[in-house]
Amino acid sequence: MIYLDHNATTPLHPAVFRAMEPYMREQFGNASSSYRLGRSAKSALEASRKSIAGCLGAQPDEIVFTGGGTESDNIAIRGVAHALRSKGNHVITSHIEHHAVLNTCQDLEREGFRVTYLPVDSGGQINPDDVRSHIGAETILITVMLANNETGVIQPLSEVGKIAREEQIIFHTDAVQAVGKIPVDVNELSVDLLSLSGHKFYGPKGVGALYVRRNTPINPPFTGGHHERNIRPGTENVPGIVGLAEALLLATGSLPEVAQKLTGLRQRFEATVLRKINGVQINGRSAPRVHNTSNMSFQSIEGESILLHLDLKGIYASSGSACSTDSPEPSHVLVAMGVPAGTAQGTIRFSLGKDNTDDQIDYVMEALMEITARLREISSVRDK
Numbered sequence: 001m002i003y004l005d006h007n008a009t010t011p012l013h014p015a016v017f018r019a020m021e022p023y024m025r026e027q028f029g030n031a032s033s034s035y036r037l038g039r040s041a042k043s044a045l046e047a048s049r050k051s052i053a054g055c056l057g058a059q060p061d062e063i064v065f066t067g068g069g070t071e072s073d074n075i076a077i078r079g080v081a082h083a084l085r086s087k088g089n090h091v092i093t094s095h096i097e098h099h100a101v102l103n104t105c106q107d108l109e110r111e112g113f114r115v116t117y118l119p120v121d122s123g124g125q126i127n128p129d130d131v132r133s134h135i136g137a138e139t140i141l142i143t144v145m146l147a148n149n150e151t152g153v154i155q156p157l158s159e160v161g162k163i164a165r166e167e168q169i170i171f172h173t174d175a176v177q178a179v180g181k182i183p184v185d186v187n188e189l190s191v192d193l194l195s196l197s198g199h200k201f202y203g204p205k206g207v208g209a210l211y212v213r214r215n216t217p218i219n220p221p222f223t224g225g226h227h228e229r230n231i232r233p234g235t236e237n238v239p240g241i242v243g244l245a246e247a248l249l250l251a252t253g254s255l256p257e258v259a260q261k262l263t264g265l266r267q268r269f270e271a272t273v274l275r276k277i278n279g280v281q282i283n284g285r286s287a288p289r290v291h292n293t294s295n296m297s298f299q300s301i302e303g304e305s306i307l308l309h310l311d312l313k314g315i316y317a318s319s320g321s322a323c324s325t326d327s328p329e330p331s332h333v334l335v336a337m338g339v340p341a342g343t344a345q346g347t348i349r350f351s352l353g354k355d356n357t358d359d360q361i362d363y364v365m366e367a368l369m370e371i372t373a374r375l376r377e378i379s380s381v382r383d384k
């Protein structure tokens with residue numbers, strides 16, 4: 001099996017599993033209990049908080065544990081919009097956000113908020129000047145992702161952050177695809193809120209965090225006990241949180257090494273595909289990208305057919321994002337980049353991971369050449 005879908009999810013790092021295991025067995029206490037078993041869970045929780053804050057340039061009390069990326073995005077966007085409703089009703093985001101952000105913004109529109117969706121250029125980047133020109137007296141929140149899950153394109157966030165600071169508008173970023181892949185510092189980016197998710201960097205699924213800068217107004221969407229600064233009530237997922245912290249520490253520690261390896265692998269992969277297969281374009285290639293993602297459109301072939309044939313050869317990739325595989329519509333991200341719908345239909349996202357090898361990439365390139373040649377032959381016979 002050759003797994004090239006790391007933007008959908010990653011395998012659990014063995015060291016992460018080992019760190020979690022005691023908290024699923026003997027150290028099972030509730031972090032809110034005051035006896036020793038509870039106190040030991042509590043101290044693991046607080047050590048994890050401190051470690052995660054350290055990796056992001058944040059303070060420990062600014063880290064709120066959540067049930068993953070989707071939940072962090074929801075708490076941030078709904079939480080700020082509802083807290084500031086009396087101040088204004090305008091939110092700025094982009095056309096290329098993950099559905100966790102897009103569908104949340106659409107929900108706000110149904111509640112009466114006005115949302116501006118910023119366009120992107122053909123490289124997949126927003127223009128910070130557009131952010132500035134859309135800010136008005138009613139603007140209460142800007143939410144723009146750091147790295148796109150389909151193309152890997154990195155957004156010019158520190159420039160957006162500067163504008164948000166100047167205009168005193170709360171700024172959130174969905175950094176789920178960036179954390180663990182590029183250095184992320186909440187102060188360099190000038191963000192007030194930042195979402196991350198464990199299973200995108202070799203941590204466990206169903207656990208994530210939301211960075212919340214001190215004094216950021218937020219109305220918690222859930223009600224319950226007094227956990228996590230009242231922002232996210234519910235008994236903390238201690239084993240998951242311990243795993244999240246361990247995974248982030250490992251990813252941050254090995255970042256330069258993994259980035260270098262994957263940059264080389266992807267460079268060879270893309271150069272070979274462009275040289276050996278006709279009618280291929282790599283979306284977002286002209287923009288800065290995270291080192292692992294390669295989004296390729298193959299002219300006049302269905303992406304789904306390529307995926308099926310790759311699957312038969314034990315190669316796992318995806319068409320666009322994992323969350324939209326059930327919908328036949330072309331990717332909203334590629335459409336926003338101006339990729340024609342027909343071209344977008346022939347798109348495969350390869351997302352590499354730290355354990356992929358040169359040999360695996362060679363095998364995938366051979367397979368792709370064979371599959372695309374065969375599928376094009378069939379479609380040309382059909383067209384005659």
Ligand SMILES: *Cc1c(COP(=O)(O)O)cnc(C)c1O
Nearest residue numbers: 068069070098100149176177197
């Ligand atoms: C995967 C992903 C999410 C959702 O995270 P979950 O932990 O799976 O809920 C949100 N945003 C982006 C950019 C993602 O890639």
